Each structure stands twice: as structure tokens, then as C-alpha cells.
Amino acid sequence: MKFGRYGGLFVPETLVQPLLELAGAYEQMKNSDEFHRELKNLLKNFAGRPTPLYYARNLSRELGRKIYLKREDLVHGGAHKLNNTLGQGLVAKRMGKTRLIAETGAGQHGVATAIVGANLGFETQIYMGEVDIERQKMNVYRMQLMGAEVIPVRSGSRTLKDAINEAMRDWASTFEHTHYLLGTAAGAHPFPSMVRDFQSVIGEEARRQISEAEGRLPDSIVACVGGGSNAMGIFAPFLKDRVRLLAVEAGGRGPGKTDKIADNGASLGYGTDGVLHGALTKILQDPYGQILESYSVAAGLDYPGVGPELAYLAETGRVHPRMADDKAAIRGFRALSRFEGIIPALESAHAIGYAMSEPEALGELTIINVSGRGDKDLATVMEYENS
Numbered sequence: 274m275k276f277g278r279y280g281g282l283f284v285p286e287t288l289v290q291p292l293l294e295l296a297g298a299y300e301q302m303k304n305s306d307e308f309h310r311e312l313k314n315l316l317k318n319f320a321g322r323p324t325p326l327y328y329a330r331n332l333s334r335e336l337g338r339k340i341y342l343k344r345e346d347l348v349h350g351g352a353h354k355l356n357n358t359l360g361q362g363l364v365a366k367r368m369g370k371t372r373l374i375a376e377t378g379a380g381q382h383g384v385a386t387a388i389v390g391a392n393l394g395f396e397t398q399i400y401m402g403e404v405d406i407e408r409q410k411m412n413v414y415r416m417q418l419m420g421a422e423v424i425p426v427r428s429g430s431r432t433l434k435d436a437i438n439e440a441m442r443d444w445a446s447t448f449e450h451t452h453y454l455l456g457t458a459a460g461a462h463p464f465p466s467m468v469r470d471f472q473s474v475i476g477e478e479a480r481r482q483i484s485e486a487e488g489r490l491p492d493s494i495v496a497c498v499g500g501g502s503n504a505m506g507i508f509a510p511f512l513k514d515r516v517r518l519l520a521v522e523a524g525g526r527g528p529g530k531t532d533k534i535a536d537n538g539a540s541l542g543y544g545t546d547g548v549l550h551g552a553l554t555k556i557l558q559d560p561y562g563q564i565l566e567s568y569s570v571a572a573g574l575d576y577p578g579v580g581p582e583l584a585y586l587a588e589t590g591r592v593h594p595r596m597a598d599d600k601a602a603i604r605g606f607r608a609l610s611r612f613e614g615i616i617p618a619l620e621s622a623h624a625i626g627y628a629m630s631e632p633e634a635l636g637e638l639t640i641i642n643v644s645g646r647g648d649k650d651l652a653t654v655m656e657y658e659n660s
């Protein structure tokens with residue numbers, strides 16, 4: 274429930290019961306062979322797992338070390354997010370829930386939830402800030418095609434953090450039949466541990482695959498961090514090993530900074546202790562404790578907090594927080610496209626951009642988690658390069 278002093282269950286009383294009910298149900302399912310069989314079957318035949326661990330020989334030559342890519346961009350839906358939504362969808366189903374609600378910022382988690390809603394037969398409603406709905410029309414349409422309803426959120430900054438608040442409000446009065454499907458390894462207990470567990474399939478596969486390919490574990494692993502689910506997913510099975518774990522946050526903003534907007538999404542690097550969405554963690558806040566709006570060219574890294582387990586692992590020194598700014602991310606985006614014929618998500622491009630800027634930190638053998646594919650980002654990159 275806690276990771277050092279981080280984590281916990283800092284929620285209004287109305288949310289304690291659904292959270293504890295969920296924690297209890299998940300604890301039981303964790304030990305159920307039947308649950309794992311069903312999940313494994315969906316991960317294999319629906320999501321397309323295992324994903325390859327690809328030796329990037331051109332990028333390796335360029336950086337003078339062996340670089341492997343964990344190809345989460347090949348998961349159905351185009352990112353690692355489905356690992357978590359499938360897992361939670363099955364939990365909800367077994368708990369007898371008939372409705373899913375979720376928050377979404379860029380729309381990627383909303384789409385991954387809509388996929389599961391359609392496939393497992395839930396009524397699905399997605400909370401999304403009005404500003405984000407305008408910015409992410411394609412994802413709104415994808416969700417609707419798959420039968421989900423998108424509910425506009427008009428409170429606050431009308432973006433991701435407000436959508437989470439609305440979803441939590443909904444859940445407090447509907448939990449009897451509704452599951453709240455949180456999209457990253459953050460929030461109140463049990464979400465950080467549960468989401469990490471569902472994403473750990475990334476690291477478990479990678480561990481097997483690198484051992485087979487190289488006969489040893491890597492010197493380092495690089496992953497980008499929004500809330501921390503793809504990073505925790507690939508890190509978790511390596512926590513006890515001598516492997517350098519590098520967590521790359523969005524570290525940069527161009528022009529237009531105001532007092533209400535942090536100039537980055539770097540909660541591990543620049544955040545301070547505070548409570549966000551039910552957990553004590555590191556967050557971007559003003560001197561009065563008001564949440565700052567985060568900024569990154571990659572919408573999926575745009576969360577003003579970070580999961581409590583990563584906050585803890587960074588504090589103990591087990592995970593090393595690093596930063597890549599917009600420019601480094603665009604460089605990584607172009608490099609992977611050009612060198613390997615793989616267009617990464619702008620989020621993942623932060624991990625690549627960091628690796629390119631500090632190759633010495635990687636050691637001789639590294640794995641970079643390519644958390645998603647970049648088709649969704651083409652317009653953003655074209656606009657960035659023309660500005």
C-alpha cells in the first residue's frame with residue numbers, strides 16, 4: 274500500500290470502500306490460475322504478445338554500444354496501454370461490474386479502454402477535458418467507433434487532471450456496478466501496484482529475451498515516464514539486479530511559459546511532495562500547493578505527478594531520473610525512423626533522445642522501451658518543425 278512514505282489512500286471517505294473492494298478482489302485474482310490463463314490468452318491472441326526484443330543494429334553502430342528495443346509499439350492499439358486495460362477489464366468482469374469509466378488526456382488510454390469495453394462487453398464512458406477533446410479529434414472518433422461515450426469535462430484547466438477528478442467523482446456513487454479503469458501506475462492504492470503488475474509482462478519478456486540473445490542481463494534499461502506505467506512495467510522484474518534503470522521525463526518547454534504552467538513534465542526531477550489523485554507522491558505544484566499544468570510536446574507525458582513507487586525508487590537511488598526536452602525527443606523521433614525504419618511515439622522518443630545524448634550512461638548493452646508507435650504524432654512533429 275505504501276512505498277516508503279509515498280503512496281497510500283488519501284481519498285474522500287466515499288472512495289475508500291470501492292478502493293478496498295478492488296484491492297481485495299485483485300488480491301484474490303492474483304492467485305487465481307484461471308484468471309492468469311484468461312489474461313494470458315487475451316495478451317497473446319488479442320494484444321499480440323510477446324512483443325519482439327529487436328537488436329537495433331544501425332542505432333547501435335551510431336552510438337557505439339549494443340542497443341535493443343522492446344517493441345511495445347507493436348501491441349494492438351499501438352502502445353503498452355492495452356496490457357493494463359485488458360488486465361483491469363478482466364478484474365472488473367470477474368467482480369461482476371458492467372460499466373467502465375476512465376480518464377484520458379491525449380486519448381490514448383481512452384482508446385485502450387474503449388477497445389476492452391467493446392471486446393469484453395462493458396458499457397464504457399470516458400472523461401476527457403474539453404480542451405483535449407478539441408486537440409484529439411481522431412482519438413475521440415476512435416473511442417466512439419468502438420462504442421464508448423466521451424464525456425466532456427469543463428472544470429479546472431479542462432485537461433487530464435480534471436478528467437481524473439470527474440471520473441473519481443462518478444465512481445464514488447456508481448461503484449456498485451462500475452469499475453474505474455485508471456490508466457497509469459499512479460493514484461490511490463491499489464492502482465499503482467495493480468497497474469505495475471499488469472505492465473510487468475514487458476519486463477518479464479525482456480528479461481527472457483535478452484538472456485536468450487546475449488546470455489546476460491543488460492547494463493541499463495531506458496524508459497520514458499508520464500505516470501510511470503511503461504517504466505515500472507519494464508523495470509519491475511530487474512529491481513534486484515545490477516541493471517541501471519533510467520527513467521526519462523519530459524524536460525522541456527519552448528516559448529509561452531506562464532506561472533500556471535510548469536515548463537516540463539518532470540515530477541521526479543523538479544517535483545515536491547504532495548497529494549495527487551489519492552497518493553502522496555512527487556508533484557508539480559505552486560507555493561500554495563495548487564497543481565501546475567504540465568507541458569510536453571508528447572501529450573502522453575503531460576501528467577503533473579508521477580506514480581508513488583517511482584517517486585520512492587528515485588529517492589532511494591535505485592532508479593535514476595533523467596530528462597529529455599522537446600528538441601531531444603524530436604531528434605530521437607527522427608533518428609529511430611531514419612536508422613531503423615521504426616517511427617516511435619513522441620513519448621518513447623524521449624527515451625531514445627536521452628540515450629543519444631548520453632550514450633556513456635548506457636553501458637555496453639542496453640534496452641530501450643519503445644512504449645508506442647508514432648503514427649498519432651505525425652501532425653505534431655510536422656507542426657513543430659515548421660514553427
Ligand SMILES: *Cc1c(COP(=O)(O)O)cnc(C)c1O
Nearest residue numbers: 499500501502503573620644645
Ligand atoms: C501514455 C503513454 C506513455 C506514458 O504513460 P506511462 O504510464 O508513463 O507509461 C508513454 N508512452 C506512450 C506511447 C503512451 O501512450
